Amino acid sequence: MDQQDREKGQSIQQACTQGDFDTLVKLATSAGGLLTDELRRQAWPILLGHKSQSGASEQQQSNQAWRKLPRHSDEDQVQLDVDRAFVYYPKDESEQSLDKRKAELSDLIVSTLRSHPMLSYFQSYHDVVQVLLLVLGEHHAAVAVPRISLLRLRDYMLPTISPARKHFELVSAIVKAADPELADHIAEAENSFALSATHSLFAHDIQNYGDIARVYDFLLSHEPVMSLYLFATITISRRMELLEMPADESDILTFMISKLPQTLEIDELVQNTLILFQHHPPARLPGFVWWRLSPYSVLKTSRNINQPHNLKAAEVLCQKQIQQLRREELLQRRVKLLYMYRRPVASLTATLLVGAVSFWLRRTGQDRFILSLLSSAFQYLSRKS
Structure with missing residues (x-):
């Protein structure tokens, strides 16, 4: 570590000691980020909104109660993913050491899911926790x-993927605002190309440990939507490569955009x-995509990371978002049902309308006049033929 990095390290440590959030954000965003894991262990808890590091051990001890909580429905999938964890890093660890890490990883995930059962597990979540x-x-x-789950990843941990699809629409809108030519060229690609990277905050795709730690320095020091802007930035940085590909090859485009290059200039x-x-803030993106987001979306409720919600408040927001999703799904099912039976419904409506008109004609005495008029018209047409 050179003199400049040593001085920066002292500044990071001082900001952590003083709880100087704004200075910590600037340091985490600057070249090299938070430099070392030792400094990150001091800084990340502050960026995630739990200032007291001394209470973490006590919290862990009290959280042992999760073992007695009901089993979460996703635990089988958790185990499958944990068994595949730690592929790229850490390097050169013994089998025994890796088994210990996997056991710790499993406990972290399962304890969070059991303690907050409204959350649903998604594949790649284990990469974040790792x-x-x-x-x-x-x-x-x-x-x-639990904090990163409820305050940053909540939209991905709901019963359906529809809130996540709104995130993908935001990525497309960001690219369109910044580079309309590129956006038009890749328009046929499925916007789910951002799925893997955004779900895992890039942990599933970046294989270098130093790079992913540096990316997390940046993401944890900014609001959740910044991960979508980062993906859009990476996509735009590859514009020449993508513009050379046929626009009508949607499958290939989707695959290529989703696979991040392994050599990334993180600071740039x-x-x-x-x-x-700064140039294209969320509220000014085309297509009103920001305004179509749920008011309970984590992208909207966690904008002020300097004053984060507590976990109880985040749970309430999660429940409200789930209720909104269920109402939307019920409405969609009803609309689909009406569409399926649109002809019988139209016939029934016409029958009811004829019946109502007939009843009104009888009540007003106009039925005889109408019948007389129809009879005269029929006789006239008969003579003509």
């Missing part, structure tokens, strides 16, 4: 994982992402 475990250690990660991407966010 990063927190490696950087923070098991005790501090036990506090960090961070600065370009901030510029992109």
Whole structure:
């Protein structure tokens, strides 16, 4: 570590000691980020909104009660993913050490799901938790994982994928605002190309440990929507490569956009992402995509990361979002049902209308006049033929 990094490290430590959130954000965003895992262990808990690091061990001990809670329905899938964890990092660890890490990873995920049963597990979630475990250690990660789940990843942990699809629409809108030519060229690609990276906050796609830790320095020091801007920035940085591909090859385009290059200039991407966010803030994106987001979306409720919600408040927002989703699904089913039976419904409506008119004619005495008029018209047409 050179003199400049040593001085920066001292500044990071001082900001952590003083709880200087704004300074910590600037340092985490600047070149090199938070530099080392030792400094991250001090800084990340503050960025995630739990200031007291000394309470993490006590929190872990009290959280042992999760073992007695009802089993979560997604635990089988959790185990399958945990068995596949720690593929790219850490390097050169013994089988025994990896087994211990996997057991810790499983406990972190299952304890969060059992303690907050309204959350649904998604594949790649274990990649996020894996990063927190490696950087923070098991005790501090036990506090960090529920917070990142409810305050940053909540939209991905709902019963359906529809809120996540709104995130993908935002990515497309960001690209369109910044680079209309590129946006038009890749318009045929499924906007789910952002699924893997955004779900896992890039942990599923970035294979270098130093790079993913640096990316998390940036993402944790900004509001949740910044991960979508980062993906859009990476996509725009590949414009020449993507413009050379046939626009009508949607499957190939989707695949190529979703696969991030393994050589990333993180510091340059961070600065370009901030510029992109400043020039095209969420509320000014085309298509009113920001305004079509649920008011309970984590992208809207976690904008002020300096004053985060507590977990109870986040749970309430999660429940409201789930209720809204169920209402929307019920409405969609009813609309689909009406469409399926549109002809019988139209016939029934016409029958009821004829019946109502007939009843009114009889009540008003106009039925005889109408019948007389129809009879005269019929006789006239008969003579003509």
